[in-house]
Amino acid sequence: MNALIVFGLAYAAMAALALSMSRHQEQFIGRELAPQQVRALRAGGWVLLALALQPALAAWGTQVGIAGWLGVLSLAALAIGLQLSYAPRSGAWSVPAALVLACALAYVPLLMA
């Protein structure tokens, strides 16, 4: 469960970071973004990466959490890389879907608590 939340956040973070690079803007959305948008994406990406650490720590404790977080980051970056080469436009729905899923999974237990 938490592994999915970590992955969803890391995946969205990696997508934002990729989208902040001009080469991938062409692939993902077919046009270049304005400098402010690039800055916002970059900041957003780093914030999401940091946020993804929290559920990892909650699920696995400090030590395993950090190791697991790094591992999930690798997989998420790999997923974005593969998607960029084989199905670049699919990011338009897969990234929001991952974010929504991660937020929902994080939110539901709060309702039940």
Next chain:
Amino acid sequence: MRMDGKAEGLRQSMSWLHTWTGILLGWLLYAVFFTGTLSYFLDEINLWMKPELHASVPGASKEQTAQAGLAGMQKLAPQATTWTLELPNERQATIAASWRDKDAAPGRAGTKRAELDANTGEQIVPRETRGGNFLYRFHFELHAMPREVGRWIVGIATMFMFVAIISGVITHKKIFTDFFTFRPKKGQRSWLDAHNATAVLALPFHIMITFSGLLLLMGTLMPWGADAAYDGNGQAFQMERRGMAQPGAQGGERGGREGRAGRAGRDGGGAGSQVDLAAAIGPMLATAQAQWPQREVGRITVNRPNTRGATVEFQAHGSDSLTTRGRSERLVFDAASGQLKDSPPPQEPSAAVAVSNVFSATHLGRFAGPPLRWLLFLSGVIGTAMVGTGLVLWVVKRLPERRKLGYTPFGHRLVESTNIAAIAGIALATGAYFWLNRLLPFEMAGRGAWEINSFFIVWALSLVHAVLRPARAAWLEQCGAAAVLFVLLPILNPLTGGHGLFTSLQLGQGAIVGFDLAMLAIGALFAYIVLHMLRKEARAKAVPLAAPKLAEVRP
């Protein structure tokens, strides 16, 4: 190495270093990564390779399983000084029992083992096999050579892996711009991208696994410090490092723990009468379970069974702490009264030991539940792919040179053939190892050794085949053969005494289901490689050499 004698830049010299350490040790490192990655599922492989154990399905309650185990031990070794029962879990079907007789030799040599049916407690004698332990051992001490020599070779390769990682990072021109970049269908460019992506994206894993690999081999590579401080008494050093009491009293970790527990039993002895363990175990188990709501009881140790001073010790299954290397809390009960006697806290390791444990436990995946185990496994797959793409890249990069020369230099052909045997061949050998595990007769003398021999025979044959056949054909045929071997394993499984997918799914035996599905996945991967190569060939034929001709016309 520049021919014109000019000073070369840091990047060129690092590129040279990376290329040549990579190709010289890459084949060995590929085998280490391949077998090491499989070892994350050591228990699952062991279970699959002993199909006699598949029939062991635990009953409804933990109490019933514990009673079955105790009854089995009563039959097997009523005179033993300790019984240890590892209860079945998601990765283990049977009760793994071990015991020590009164006059047993110290250390592991004195410990006897048996597999008990989780439902009936009857002993099951599985076929003789080294199972996944062969692959696991191979990945850090190779085979058919003194253990120390194998560890030295792997240790040196690991050090060069470190060199390759650092020189690779320096050589990489655009580590950040190319972070997410993979350009398929572009020949050399694609191989380089794949090599870069698998290396950079999983860099934390690569550094962790290499560094911790060195730490785990530290005792072999640099024994002098410990030798000097402990007068060459390696056992004493290990005991003290692991925080064990009274170094030298007992050999090995297991022996030490049991020895200490045995003393605890003696202290409390003398009260009450002969104990009916089968009746007493239930309430004790319930108390222990209440102490660990998050975790299951993993191990039951009975000290001095069939005496009045018998004690029962429970240990939780798994642990979330990396610093203690997955060692968990214990609860000791007085068997006669059923009262909790002692709950020794897990020892806090010193800072140096804790750091070493964090790395080695992450390497070993000892702590890992299913999500983390899969994460480590996938990272291992990425690492294997990194080494593999690097090996292929060496050959692909030299194809233009070959075309220019008009012939294939011996060195190029040598690397090409060895690559095929290192990458496709080891998969083929592993497939054959699993097949012969099921096909060799149960009673055959030395069958465990023959399984391993067949692994190396098939591996050697794959090298011969790669030398004799043209490279493309050799890749196609070996990958094709590997695909067939792996895809058929789940069918071979029920035909040779194991639980096939239908049965194992119904009984919820996740470890067996997982192995069969993994074999299907590996088979599918090799089938995909074959199809990909055939499609590429078809495309190349459809457009007969249009591009090169165009290039020739140009002035």
